[in-house]
Amino acid sequence: MIPFEMVEPASLKEAVSLLDPEEPTIRPVAGGTALMLMMKAGVFQPTRLVCLHKIEPEHGRITVADGGALRIGAMATLRQVEHDANVAKHQPVLARTMRTLSNVRVRNVARVGGALAHGDPHMDLPPVLTALGARIAISGPKQNREMPLEELYSGYYETVLEKNELITAVTVPALGDRKAAYMKVTSRTADDWPSLGVAVSFALKDGAIRDPIVVVSAATEKVTRMRTAARTSAGLPAPRSARGFGRERVGGISAALARLPILWSKLEARELKARRHRAADERPVAKRLRRLPGVHRHDRLRAFTGIEIESERHAFDASRRLRNFQREWRTRIPVPDFDSVNAVPVRTLTARQ
Numbered sequence: 185m186i187p188f189e190m191v192e193p194a195s196l197k198e199a200v201s202l203l204d205p206e207e208p209t210i211r212p213v214a215g216g217t218a219l220m221l222m223m224k225a226g227v228f229q230p231t232r233l234v235c236l237h238k239i240e241p242e243h244g245r246i247t248v249a250d251g252g253a254l255r256i257g258a259m260a261t262l263r264q265v266e267h268d269a270n271v272a273k274h275q276p277v278l279a280r281t282m283r284t285l286s287n288v289r290v291r292n293v294a295r296v297g298g299a300l301a302h303g304d305p306h307m308d309l310p311p312v313l314t315a316l317g318a319r320i321a322i323s324g325p326k327q328n329r330e331m332p333l334e335e336l337y338s339g340y341y342e343t344v345l346e347k348n349e350l351i352t353a354v355t356v357p358a359l360g361d362r363k364a365a366y367m368k369v370t371s372r373t374a375d376d377w378p379s380l381g382v383a384v385s386f387a388l389k390d391g392a393i394r395d396p397i398v399v400v401s402a403a404t405e406k407v408t409r410m411r412t413a414a415r416t417s418a419g420l421p422a423p424r425s426a427r428g429f430g431r432e433r434v435g436g437i438s439a440a441l442a443r444l445p446i447l448w449s450k451l452e453a454r455e456l457k458a459r460r461h462r463a464a465d466e467r468p469v470a471k472r473l474r475r476l477p478g479v480h481r482h483d484r485l486r487a488f489t490g491i492e493i494e495s496e497r498h499a500f501d502a503s504r505r506l507r508n509f510q511r512e513w514r515t516r517i518p519v520p521d522f523d524s525v526n527a528v529p530v531r532t533l534t535a536r537q
Contacts, residue, residue, distance in 0.1 A: 189232040195239060196352065200325050202234045203348040212236055212350060214259060214295035218302050236350075243352055244295075246270055252358030258297025258351045262309075266291060275356055277364040281312050284368075284375050297351040300333070303341045303406075306377040310337070311401040312366045314409070315383035318356045324349040334399075337406035362387045362395075368402075378402040388422050 193199040204210045209231040213219055222228040236243075236259060244259035246268045254274050256265065265271055266282035285291060285308045299309050300320065314334045322329050325348055333354070336343050345351070364385040368378035380403045386396035396417045398410040 186229050188230045190235060191232065192235045192238050196243065196323055196350070199234055199236055199239060200323060200348055200350060202232070203350075205347040207231070208347065210234070210347075214298040215261070215293040216298075217290050217294045218298070218304070243297075248274060249355075252360075254356040254358075256296055256354045256356070258295060258300075258353055260296050262286075262291040262294050262296065262299065263288070265296065275316065275359060275364075277316075277366060278312060278356070281308050281366050285309065286377075287375050296354060300336065300354070301343060301345060301351050303337060303343045305337075305340065305404060305406050306379075306402045308366070308368060308378060308381055310407045311381045311383040311399040312364075313354065313356065314407050315366075315385045315397045315399045316356050316359070316364060317385075317397070318354050320351050321353040321355070322349050323352045328352075330355075334407055334409060340405040342406075359385075360387075386417070386422075391422055393417055393420050393422050 191202055193202055199212065202210075203212060209229065210233075211219065211228075211230055212234045214236045219228070219233075223230070240259040243257040244261075244264070245255075245257045246260055246264060247255050248270050249255055252274055254270060256271075262282055262285060266279055268279075272279045282291065286294070296309070299307060300313075310333065314332075318333045319330050320333050320336060322331070322345065324346060331344075336345070338344050362385050364383070366381070366383045368382070369380040370376040371379050378401070381401040383399045383401075384396060387394040396414045398413045398417065399407060400410055401407045
């Protein structure tokens with residue numbers, strides 16, 4: 185690993201000032217669960233890491249504002265969200281979702297702000313918070329701003345955050361008389377990254393579903409509101425009780441949740457077709473090099489990993505780093521591969537409230 189500078193600012197203002205918008209090798213680090221994997225795999229080599237641990241006491245609290253809105257500091261760990269009494273009381277769907285978000289070792293370290301800012305679509309937290317109408321607070325060198333969480337993501341692993349901006353808090357409005365649920369499909373264990381995640385919330389009025397919000401992730405390149413599905417569900421009969429939500433095949437939302445594997449197959453086919461059409465433009469240099477005659481595999485590995493290949497040993501190391509990174513972090517480098525998904529049994533998990 186190439187040596188790098190580690191700095192520990194004592195305030196949020198100092199942390200922002202240490203970030204350089206013109207230098208992509210300078211990154212903030214909170215929990216570091218994603219960043220460490222990238223560094224170990226050789227995919228990212230920082231020149232400076234801005235450690236945020238010293239500002240944790242101020243920005244790691246979970247509080248309830250007047251009216252029941254939940255405010256979660258960006259430095260709060262996922263484990264805190266899972267076990268916090270305020271979360272369990274005001275947003276129980278969040279607490280239940282945390283139980284199968286990765287494993288307990290990751291939840292003990294990973295922070296809310298980092299999990300959102302990373303831009304990974306294969307996460308449980310963004311769709312749930314989006315369905316709950318969450319907003320994020322962002323701090324930068326010139327101004328502070330707020331935005332709905334769904335507007336944070338602009339593409340696959342892409343956000344609208346500037347390189348010298350930090351997420352400082354997440355505000356989740358009071359649930360009131362609304363109901364919410366989350367279901368995910370995984371290809372391996374219960375705490376695996378979702379292959380498909382669906383979060384819904386809706387109000388009840390006169391025994392019918394009102395103002396539904398339907399959000400999907402993982403099968404799409406970013407968290408996506410399914411507005412047509414929401415319009416179709418509006419006005420449909422509601423489950424007879426809150427406990428029946430997600431169990432009874434009553435109403436459009438419950439039926440949709442029960443048919444997630446079918447929905448996944450359709451989304452998978454649509455996503456694969458769209459990505460194949462765009463592949464010629466989006467394919468990385470290394471993928472294009474593969475089609476050129478006379479291009480040595482060392483050149484392809486160099487284009488993939490940025491590692492200078494001078495020997496077979498270097499080629500082996502580069503191949504191993506890329507393979508490990510793809511397997512451990514599930515990122516799609518260079519092009520997503522959906523070909524084997526249908527052969528893998530799926531698991532469905534629900535979090536209801």
